[in-house]
Amino acid sequence: MATGQVIFYTKGYLLDLKKRVKLLKEGFDILSKKRDELISKLMDYLEELKKMRETVISELINIYSQFLYLYSSMSENKINAELVGIRGSLVVNVLPISVMGVVVPQIKLMRSPNINAISNVQLVSIVNQMNLLLGKLLKLIELEAKIESIAWDLQMTNRIVNALEKIVIPDLEETIRKINDMIEEDMLEEFTRIKRIRDIILKRREGK
Amino acid sequence: MSYIAIKAHVMRSEIIKSETYRRMLLAKNLRDAVSILSLDKGGIWYYEKIAQIEPNEPKLLNRVIYDVFLNKVTHLLSSVRVIGDKYLRVYMVRYIESLVFSLLKASFWKKRIEISSFDLGILMKLFGDKIKRLALLERPKEILEYYFSLIAYNKSEAFIENILSIASNLKDTFFLEAILRKSYYISLFNKAKETTTDVLINLTGIEIDITNIYNLLVARSHNYPYNLIDMILIPNGLKITRNQLIRYYMMENISEIPQIYQPLIVNYVQGNISENIGLEYKIYLKHLQNITVRDPVSIPYVVYILKLLEIEKYNLQLILNSFLYGLDKENIGKKIILY
Numbered sequence: 001m002a003t004g005q006v007i008f009y010t011k012g013y014l015l016d017l018k019k020r021v022k023l024l025k026e027g028f029d030i031l032s033k034k035r036d037e038l039i040s041k042l043m044d045y046l047e048e049l050k051k052m053r054e055t056v057i058s059e060l061i062n063i064y065s066q067f068l069y070l071y072s073s074m075s076e077n078k079i080n081a082e083l084v085g086i087r088g089s090l091v092v093n094v095l096p097i098s099v100m101g102v103v104v105p106q107i108k109l110m111r112s113p114n115i116n117a118i119s120n121v122q123l124v125s126i127v128n129q130m131n132l133l134l135g136k137l138l139k140l141i142e143l144e145a146k147i148e149s150i151a152w153d154l155q156m157t158n159r160i161v162n163a164l165e166k167i168v169i170p171d172l173e174e175t176i177r178k179i180n181d182m183i184e185e186d187m188l189e190e191f192t193r194i195k196r197i198r199d200i201i202l203k204r205r206e207g208k
Numbered sequence: 209m210s211y212i213a214i215k216a217h218v219m220r221s222e223i224i225k226s227e228t229y230r231r232m233l234l235a236k237n238l239r240d241a242v243s244i245l246s247l248d249k250g251g252i253w254y255y256e257k258i259a260q261i262e263p264n265e266p267k268l269l270n271r272v273i274y275d276v277f278l279n280k281v282t283h284l285l286s287s288v289r290v291i292g293d294k295y296l297r298v299y300m301v302r303y304i305e306s307l308v309f310s311l312l313k314a315s316f317w318k319k320r321i322e323i324s325s326f327d328l329g330i331l332m333k334l335f336g337d338k339i340k341r342l343a344l345l346e347r348p349k350e351i352l353e354y355y356f357s358l359i360a361y362n363k364s365e366a367f368i369e370n371i372l373s374i375a376s377n378l379k380d381t382f383f384l385e386a387i388l389r390k391s392y393y394i395s396l397f398n399k400a401k402e403t404t405t406d407v408l409i410n411l412t413g414i415e416i417d418i419t420n421i422y423n424l425l426v427a428r429s430h431n432y433p434y435n436l437i438d439m440i441l442i443p444n445g446l447k448i449t450r451n452q453l454i455r456y457y458m459m460e461n462i463s464e465i466p467q468i469y470q471p472l473i474v475n476y477v478q479g480n481i482s483e484n485i486g487l488e489y490k491i492y493l494k495h496l497q498n499i500t501v502r503d504p505v506s507i508p509y510v511v512y513i514l515k516l517l518e519i520e521k522y523n524l525q526l527i528l529n530s531f532l533y534g535l536d537k538e539n540i541g542k543k544i545i546l547y
Contacts, residue, residue, distance in 0.1 A: 065535075066482040069485055069526075069539075069543070070482065070485060071533070072525060072526050072529030072530055072535060073485045073486065073543070074525075075270055075306070075525065076266070076267055076270045078306040080306075080310060081307065081309050081310035081313070084310045084314050084317075084319065085313035085314075085317050085381045116378075116379065116381070116382060116430055117313055117317070117381045117382065118382070119309075119381070119382040119385045119386070119426055121425050122476075124425070124429055125425075125476050125479060125481040126481060128429055129479050
């Protein structure tokens, strides 16, 4: 029984409790389904994340290694000359969207830095590859944030479901059982008392 | 041994030998690799300077390599007494191209960059006092005029205004660089023609071909329309005609591109750009190896040695930086150019 809960051993309270248990059971069913769905979504996203991360990391290593070779072969002056005209910065917009009631971020690339000033063909190729990868990187970040939000929500849902399943509903059912017992006892007592009164009344009538 | 053979041998001996690169690649660390340079006549130049600095500082290391490279170029030119040659004067402008372009970009985008006294000091060895003027230029127009004067290429004020206005509309400084490169190669080709030496005309033609290919690839990533392509294409290429290049730009079909240049495009398209590193030097070297030494103080032979010095600088940079960045030595071995 939940601590601090005042119990009224009345039929009205019993009915009220039964309604509450019914509602909690419905809530439990819905939350269990949500939990299962969240687990299934989380598994899908994790699978997707694994593949995407592998691709992004291997592409990143490839681009980085190509850049290192280029950086090693070009003089620093040349690299600096290429980078002078790069303007603007990366601007992204993060929108909150709801997936099964879980708020997850959606990242939109609004503006990339202007790289038109780069004229070295090899550097252009590397920067173009990096620009393409940037979209994938943002998707990866979005997916990771999504997984984190869903995992957190799953944890909360799981706690609620467990609390309902193992504590709240059994407690209330126990309380209902107790109230039921008490009411039955009261009724039996009342019945016995009425019977005895009836017997006494009958005896008195016979005496007269 | 004749005087010609001895002179040619002496000039060639100032270049680091292929064996030294191989040994450097086998070194355990950067310091060991640098010390191997001391055993090579051409390498001593680099060894003496690099030994004085902390080679683990990439910025400093690359500057010193550049400094020694220009010292060797100056030494070469003064030893053969060809400093005033018109072709070489234009040829050497490529050594300050990146500095001029970075100043141009900075002034175009209204940024400010300072030329370090170190860089100015290095460049003054080769270009004399006129390089000091470069540090004072602020407006794009002034920088363009300065560059045209360096390459001895007369361009009207209206032309300069026109290309600046196109670049402003495009918001793209690549266009300006492409026009400057075009002017550079037209001037260089004209000077090569004046020498009436096939080797120089052909070498310039090959450089024009490669520059055109590179310009087209960059222009494609910038989505340049046809009329701009027409403006940036450099005439007088050796193996590809203007029409072939335009057809390639329109249809992206490399079948018409000579086989020697195809890897440059294929690697770019496949995003395998590290394979292109050093490829152009291989192409130049293939062309220059046929050079016969009739006169070691002739301009073609000096240009041949200059190219070898450029390759030497490229090789050294690649090998020494590979120690700093932990690059695979086997791969580096494939990328260095042996002559």
